[in-house]
Amino acid sequence: MVKRLFSSERHPAIKELPNEIVDEIYAKYISGVEIKSLIEDYGIAVSVSQFFRIFPPAYDGASICRHCGQQMYFSRPSKSSLGHRYNEKRYCSCGHYELRTGSTQRGILNCNCSECSKEALALKQEREKERLEADAKRRRELLDVYRFRKPVSFESLSLREVVCLLAFLSCRATEDLSMILPLSTVGAGSRFSATDSHSLDLLRLLYQKGMLEVDAQHSSLDAFVSEDIGRFYLSSVHWCPNISVGGDETARPLSALWPWLMDFFSHGGWKETWCAEILDLWIELGVEECVQYLEMRIQETRSLQFSAEEKTRTELRLLLQDNSVAQIYSFCFMAVKDASAFLDHVNCKGIKHASNTVPGSLKSIAARYTMKGKEPSSYHRDSRCPRSAMSQTLFDTILRLEDDAGFKFPPVAYWTEALEPRYSNGFGGVSADVVGGKHYLMCLECFSPDVCLRFNSQKQIEMVCPDCGSRTTFEKR
Numbered sequence: 001m002v003k004r005l006f007s008s009e010r011h012p013a014i015k016e017l018p019n020e021i022v023d024e025i026y027a028k029y030i031s032g033v034e035i036k037s038l039i040e041d042y043g044i045a046v047s048v049s050q051f052f053r054i055f056p057p058a059y060d061g062a063s064i065c066r067h068c069g070q071q072m073y074f075s076r077p078s079k080s081s082l083g084h085r086y087n088e089k090r091y092c093s094c095g096h097y098e099l100r101t102g103s104t105q106r107g108i109l110n111c112n113c114s115e116c117s118k119e120a121l122a123l124k125q126e127r128e129k130e131r132l133e134a135d136a137k138r139r140r141e142l143l144d145v146y147r148f149r150k151p152v153s154f155e156s157l158s159l160r161e162v163v164c165l166l167a168f169l170s171c172r173a174t175e176d177l178s179m180i181l182p183l184s185t186v187g188a189g190s191r192f193s194a195t196d197s198h199s200l201d202l203l204r205l206l207y208q209k210g211m212l213e214v215d216a217q218h219s220s221l222d223a224f225v226s227e228d229i230g231r232f233y234l235s236s237v238h239w240c241p242n243i244s245v246g247g248d249e250t251a252r253p254l255s256a257l258w259p260w261l262m263d264f265f266s267h268g269g270w271k272e273t274w275c276a277e278i279l280d281l282w283i284e285l286g287v288e289e290c291v292q293y294l295e296m297r298i299q300e301t302r303s304l305q306f307s308a309e310e311k312t313r314t315e316l317r318l319l320l321q322d323n324s325v326a327q328i329y330s331f332c333f334m335a336v337k338d339a340s341a342f343l344d345h346v347n348c349k350g351i352k353h354a355s356n357t358v359p360g361s362l363k364s365i366a367a368r369y370t371m372k373g374k375e376p377s378s379y380h381r382d383s384r385c386p387r388s389a390m391s392q393t394l395f396d397t398i399l400r401l402e403d404d405a406g407f408k409f410p411p412v413a414y415w416t417e418a419l420e421p422r423y424s425n426g427f428g429g430v431s432a433d434v435v436g437g438k439h440y441l442m443c444l445e446c447f448s449p450d451v452c453l454r455f456n457s458q459k460q461i462e463m464v465c466p467d468c469g470s471r472t473t474f475e476k477r
Helices: 019-031 035-042 114-145 159-172 196-208 254-266 272-301 309-319 325-342 351-355 357-372 389-398 411-424
Strands: 058-064 071-074 089-091 097-099 212-214 239-241 452-455 461-464 471-474
Touching: 019 035, 159 196, 159 239, 159 254, 159 272, 159 389, 196 212, 239 254, 272 309, 272 325, 272 389, 272 411, 309 325, 309 357, 325 351, 325 357, 351 357, 411 452
Parallel strands: none
Antiparallel strands: 058 071, 071 089, 089 097, 212 239, 452 461, 461 471
């Protein structure tokens, strides 16, 4: 079985013993002879617990090192490991080790000898080269498939489309305006919309309308379906704007489009056709903010599940006809509290039954306030439900309302009392450059015609001059 022993690695206790005697001792040990008897019979100066350690490695006469050509040795198995794959490894004095010749053991041995390290490095470099070549080929295919469509004219966009575009650019465009990051990017800025489902719907709208194109140059290859290069994951790809301005035939790059948009709205840019969309868009965003808060409250219970989503949205849309998002926050809080309490009721049939009571409970709570003629409580915005980019873009950038007006005020009442008179009387903040005419207004301090009109927090018309910074308030008579 054993061709030759490694005499240079002999244990001091058997250093003087011939190879044949060492083999004989090992054979008796394996056959079951007591270790104590072997120590006494052969006069070996070692403890019982250290006895097995005295045996040197042995050659099997079959395994040859592929680097230096020397025979390879193995560690002798103990009685407890005999019959297992304990001795499948073969070692060489040069530092290399591998499985014995003819071994059926599976798995990879990571030998770290100098020669194997060189081979591993060369193999890694070769595989990396192949991967880069494959990635470059796939990138060329992507660039060939994802070409820009005909640019969409900014002048043709609806208010909803403009808000979606501006909001997405504000929360996903990089600081240097070199690219638009994927929707799923962690820590890329504020949320696009209040809920994930609404964010995906709006992003799908931007792509389907041709306002955004897939950036095949910067997108990760994993963002595309491997079996079908023409399909991609909507929230994982980078984007490019595809918007033309002022009759241009080509789309403006992000670095030029974003400053133009900021300049347009900072000077009160507006289209008369957008007026009819304000209320519907306000309510749409309000519904999503209420759903966001409701989902958060339900998750806090750790017992309820957010179900009846479509029915809940329908009910919230009706509630927003008379209430603000801040007031509906209080309805949501009480509705979730009632649903949690209903879980312990004898008539409750389970978690889904209790969760399905939320939409009806919202309606009942609002009805009680109406019957009593009381004003519902207005909650503060929860820090766990921060404002979305859609909300900031519509109410702050475009409509220029006071801070978080879309959350604090009932949409219909605010539209009727403040916004509708403002826009119906031509005070929409329309600049002369936008409508192609003159508004016949000028700053009383510097006589600049470049002025903007808006409502302040007291719902008064305020004229602001960006040149000298003066403000003029118009009182209603």
